[in-house]
Amino acid sequence: MNEPETSPEPPIPTALLQTNPTISRWFASRLWLLTLVCGVISLGLFWYSRQNTGSLITIAFREGHGLKPEDRLTYRGIEIGAVEKIELNPNRDGIVVHVRLTPRARSMAAEGAKFWIVRPMLSIDAIRGLDTLLGAKYIAIDPPSVEARAQSHFVGLDSAPIISPADGSLEISLDAKSRGGLENGAPILFRGFRIGNIVQVSLAMDARTVRARCAIDPEYRDIIRNNSKFWNRSGWRLEFGLSGLKLDADTLAQMLSGGIEMATPSEPAPSVSTGHRFFLYDKPEADWLTWQPSMVHGQTLSRLASNMPQPIRIALRWQERSFxxxxxxxxxxWCLPLSDGSILCLSEQTTAPKSALADSTQIEFAGVSLSPSQFQVSNTTSEASQDSSVESVEKVGRFTTSEPIPVDVLRWPADRVAAKLPDTVCDVLIAHADASSVVAIDAGRLKKTSIDWEIDEQVLVDRDYHGLPVVSADSSEVIGFIDIHKGKKRIVR
Amino acid sequence: MDIPRNHERSQGRTAAAAIAAVLLFPAAVLLPILEVEQLGHHHQSSILGGILELFRNGNYFIAIVILVFSIVLPLAKILALIELSWLCSLQQRHRAWTYRLMEQIGKWSMMDVMLLAFLVMLIKLSGLVQFHFGPAVIAFVLCVTMSMIAAICFDPHAIWESP
Structure with missing residues (x-):
């Protein structure tokens, strides 16, 4: 085809593109398409296989504990890898375990992952790893954080790591003269109720004391105050006296692993922050056991904490003539500024006694000072309740002022003020400018009278709490104010 | 002009199929071919991995037999086919020699037999252990097919035709 066979004219020397006929025919076969497909399939299979095989990691352990190839690496009870082989390390002082992770668990091989071999452990408060008593041993993992860098060589732990305390728990340390039977994991009790546990018991740096690192569960962290007392309740106390034999032990776990009891005085100091150090006493003093603090804790507080009224100080000044x-x-x-511009407070706070000299009264709050002409007292409740009887004199007053209130004063939404005290008593919180001074009062400590609620005498409410707003724990509405008069504590409206 | 063209076409086909087989070969040998699950233990192995394991366990004889008959010889056969279909570069005598060699190798190349062995195993053991084929099986089957196509397409007459 390329070469003209017969040409009438003498051939003109033209450059002819000469392809090798053999090669061109060689590639003419349609079977080459199949070759291409096969090549793609081959690559595809390699890619697929790579996607489906997990990475290989090595973990160095000091001790094998009877681990065998094909034993599992488990996390949350499922297999996420398998031991491929185990060998002695070159220095003969440990073993190296090769583990193949499952493809999905690839991210587990990252910096910060902790591995340990699970074996049966019989300790006092828990029996761990019982499944390994008869079955195969396995490796457990404490996973790394999500954004940790990938890593393939690890050093395993000799035993299960100390369980890190939950997020938000309060860590404190207790110094004691002697260990006194305290074990890791022993409970910390408040009124016999577990509020945390010992993370680790160790000697202090200078070996002068025994230090117990404790974690208080997040919901109870507000029970620990600056002036709280801790004492050791380890083991049992056997008292043998005239009255007979007295065995004193709380729970079996506490009897065996020890425990720490704590109490907070009836006048709780501010809450502590992580790292606070307390002394651990051998036994409680008699009055510690009678302390009855009212503290807000747990979910009540977390629900309301961001949502508590912020009372501010208010003062009424006047002049009197005496002698x-x-x-x-x-x-x-105290008074409570509302979002509608008015201010709620005890009505005694807005009216000076009759003995006051005319035009000498002044109200001061939030850096503003008001003369009588500058504020307008209005009553909170409707007219009907006013004229019903002389008894129901308004204890809480509302006043408005033409003077500007500083903008940095937090205002409480006016629609979240109840018109009157609820018909039945409920759990309440006494709001305070300082969040740690908020006092909770259980409904059982309140008694309803015809006009107000009386607070049980046992509940310690400081004289300084006079005039603070009271919030219902159920509706989180301001339902009244504290009135302390002649030692009687009331919630009034 | 017709006859050599036929030869050339057959050579093209042979080369295409043989090269396809070569491309599939690594996948067939290196990737996991069997995934066995027995009592919760998961184990997978490739042909080469299995042979290495046999070596490690000291079964040298079986390991060598499998290595030679299912890896070395099949590969040699395919390579010989490619060489034969590559006409231009070879001398006639060399080609004849290669052809005879390939004929001999072909008898001992047991790749397809191995496929049969896997099939028998699947049927026999399916009650005892749970196992499935890995990705290498696809490559393996295709590789056997391709080398067969290459062998069928090959026209020995081409050897004695002068290019």
């Missing part, structure tokens, strides 16, 4: 002299008098408590 012919003008004397300055003042009365101070």
């Amino acid at each position: 012919g002299f003008r004397t300055n008098q003042q009365r101070s408590s």
Whole structure:
């Protein structure tokens, strides 16, 4: 085809593209398409296989504990890898375990992962790894954080790691003279109720004391105050006296592994932060056991914490004439600015006694000072309740002012103020400017009278709490104010 | 002109199929071919991995037999076919020699027999252990097919035709 066979004219020397006929025919076969497909399939299979085989990691252990090839690596009870082989390390002081992870668990091989061989452990408060008593041993993993860098060589732990405390728990350390039977994991009790546990018991750096690192569960962290006391309740106390034999032990676990009991005084100090150090006493003093603090803890607080009224100080000043002299008098408590611009407080806070000299009264709050002409007292409740009887005199007043209130004063939504005290008593919280001073009062400690709620005498409410707003734990509405008068504590409206 | 063209076409086909077989060969040998699950233990092995395991366990004889008859000889046969179909580069005598060699190798190349062995195993053991084929099986079957096609397409007359 390329070469003209017969040409009438003498051949003109033209450059002819000469392809090798053999090669071109060689490639003419349609079977080459199949070759291409096969090549793609081959590559595809390699790719697929790579996707489906997990990475190989090595873990160095000091001790094999009877681990065998094909034993599992488990996490949360499922297999995420298998031991491929185990060998002695070159220095003969440990073993190296080769583990093949499953493809999905590839991210487990990252910096910070902890491995240990699970074997039966009989400790006092728990029996761990019982499944390994008869079955095969397995390797357990404490996974690394999500963004950790990938890694393929690990050093395994000799035993299960100390369980790291839950997020948000309060870590404190207790110094004791002697270990006194305390074990890792022993409970910390408040009124016999577990609020945390010992993470680790060890000697202090200078070996002068025994230090117990404790974690208090997040919901109970507000029970631990600066002035809390801790004492060792380890083991049992056997008292043998005239009255007979007295065995004192709380729970079996505590009897065996020891425990720490704590109490917070009836006037709780501010909460502590992580790292706080307490002394661990051998036994409680008698009055510690009678302390009855009212503290908000757990979910009640976390639900309301961001949502508590912020009372501010208010003072009423006036002048009186006594023995012919003008004397300055003042009365101070708390008030609650509302979003509609009015201010709620005890009505005694807005009206000076009759003995006051005319035009000498002044209200001061949030850096504003108001003369009588500058504020307008209005009553909170409707007219109907006012004229019903003399008894139901308004204890809580509302006033408005033409003077600007500083903008940095937090205001409580006006629609979240109840019109009157609820018909039945409920759990309440006394709001305080300082969140750690918030006091909770259980409904059982409240008694309803015809006009107000009386607070049980056992509940310690400081004199300074006079005039603080009270929030219902159920509806989180402001339902009244604290009124302390002649030692009687009331919630009034 | 017709006859040599036929030869050339057959050579093209042979080369295409043989090269396809070569491309599939690594996948067939290196990738896991069997995934056995017995009592919760998962184990997978490739042909080459299995042979290495046999070596490690000291079964040298069986390991060598399998290595030679299912890896070395099949590969040699395919390579010989490619060489034969590559006409231009070879001398006639060399080609004849290669052809005879290939004929001999072909008798001992047992790749297809191995496939049969796997099949028998699947049927016999399916009650005892749970196992499935790995990705290498596809490559293996295709590789056997391709080398067969290459052998069928090959026209020995081409050897004695002068290019």
